[in-house]
Amino acid sequence: MKTLTFYIVDVFAETRYAGNQLAVFRDAQALSDEQMQTFARETNFSETTFILSDAQRDGGYDVRIFTPAAEVPFAGHPTLGTAYVIREEIIGKPVDQVDLNLKVGRIPVTFKQHSNGDILWMKQNPPQFGPVSEPAEIADVLRLNEADIDARFPVQEVSTGISFVIVPLKNLDALKRARVDHDKYATWIDSGRPGAVLAFCPETYSDENDLNVRVFVPCYGVEEDPATGSGNGCLAAYLVKNRYFASDRIDIRVEQGYEIDRPSLLRLQAEDREGIIDVNVGGRVVKVAKGQWP
Numbered sequence: 001m002k003t004l005t006f007y008i009v010d011v012f013a014e015t016r017y018a019g020n021q022l023a024v025f026r027d028a029q030a031l032s033d034e035q036m037q038t039f040a041r042e043t044n045f046s047e048t049t050f051i052l053s054d055a056q057r058d059g060g061y062d063v064r065i066f067t068p069a070a071e072v073p074f075a076g077h078p079t080l081g082t083a084y085v086i087r088e089e090i091i092g093k094p095v096d097q098v099d100l101n102l103k104v105g106r107i108p109v110t111f112k113q114h115s116n117g118d119i120l121w122m123k124q125n126p127p128q129f130g131p132v133s134e135p136a137e138i139a140d141v142l143r144l145n146e147a148d149i150d151a152r153f154p155v156q157e158v159s160t161g162i163s164f165v166i167v168p169l170k171n172l173d174a175l176k177r178a179r180v181d182h183d184k185y186a187t188w189i190d191s192g193r194p195g196a197v198l199a200f201c202p203e204t205y206s207d208e209n210d211l212n213v214r215v216f217v218p219c220y221g222v223e224e225d226p227a228t229g230s231g232n233g234c235l236a237a238y239l240v241k242n243r244y245f246a247s248d249r250i251d252i253r254v255e256q257g258y259e260i261d262r263p264s265l266l267r268l269q270a271e272d273r274e275g276i277i278d279v280n281v282g283g284r285v286v287k288v289a290k291g292q293w294p
Helices: 033-043 076-091 135-141 172-177 182-190 229-241
Strands: 004-011 020-025 047-051 061-066 097-102 105-112 119-123 128-133 155-159 163-168 197-201 211-217 222-225 249-256 264-273 276-283 285-293
Touching (some): 020 033, 033 047, 047 076, 061 076, 076 097, 076 105, 076 119, 076 276, 076 285, 119 264, 128 135, 135 155, 135 182, 163 229, 197 229, 229 249, 229 276
Parallel strands (some): 020 047, 061 097, 163 197, 211 249
Antiparallel strands (some): 004 020, 004 285, 097 105, 105 119, 119 276, 128 155, 155 163, 197 211, 211 222, 249 264
16 A cells, blocks of 8 residues: 555534544545554544645546544535645645535535634525424433423434534533433434434623533544534524524534544534525634554
8 A cells, every 4th residue: 555645634613622623634545444444443533635636627626534443425524624735735726615525415625814813604505494303302311301491492414414413401501411321322313314413502701602502422432522513503403493593594603523632613604595494504624644564
C-alpha cells in the first residue's frame, strides 16, 4: 500500500483542540472499503473522510465518510472539514465554494470571510420529517423523566441525509442528566427508530448562544458526538417547522460538546419558503496536524 497524506482538523471550533476532530485522507481511491473502515477505526474520531482523488469529477470532489463502525452517506462536520482541506491543500488558493460528491449527493460548501477567520457554510438537502414518538419512550432511552421533555413540541424524526430523532428538553439540568440506556436504546432501534438522538434545550453555558445540544450515536460507534453538523441541520429544520422561536426563519448560535470537554459552536440558518425549508449550517475549521500514513 502506498503512503497516504492525511490531515487532522477541528471542526466547529473557535480554537485548536475544541470542536469535533476529523481525520482526512488524500488520494485514497486505491483503498478498499475494508481498509477505509480499518483506518477510521484506528483514528477513532467520530468520522474519518477519504478524498478519492485530487481531481474533480463533474465539478465536485468524490469523498467517502466513515465512523469507527460504518460508512455513512452524509455528516456535517466531515463535510466542512474536508472542504477546508481541499481548498487549503489541493486547490491551494482562496475560492468561494467547494463542492463535495457524497453518497447522499452533491453538497456545496461556501467560505464567508469574517474578521477573525472564515466561516464555512454547507447547504443541506431539503429536510424530510418522519414520525412523532411518545415522550415517555425517548425519556426511558435517555434515562430521563417524561416531565423533563418540553411537551409543547414533538419528539420527531428529521433527515437532511441521515435521520435524527429530535428531543426538546425544558432546561440544561435535564440535558446534563441525559445518558443512553443501552438496553432500551437497542429496543428503540429494533423498533425501526433512528439510532441518532439529538436532545436540546434553551438554556446555555454561554449567554452569546441560543441553544445547547447533545447528540448520542452509539450505533455508529460514537457514544456522544462533540459537534454534529448533520444533526443540527435537522434541528434547524425542526425549529422552523415547529416555530420554536415563533418565526419561519432562524439565524442562531448553537453550543455543543461542553459535557465532554470539546466545546463547539455551530451557526444555524433556516427559512420556510412556502413550505420548503432551506437549511444551512456553518462553523470554523482549525488545522491541527499533517502527516503520512503509514
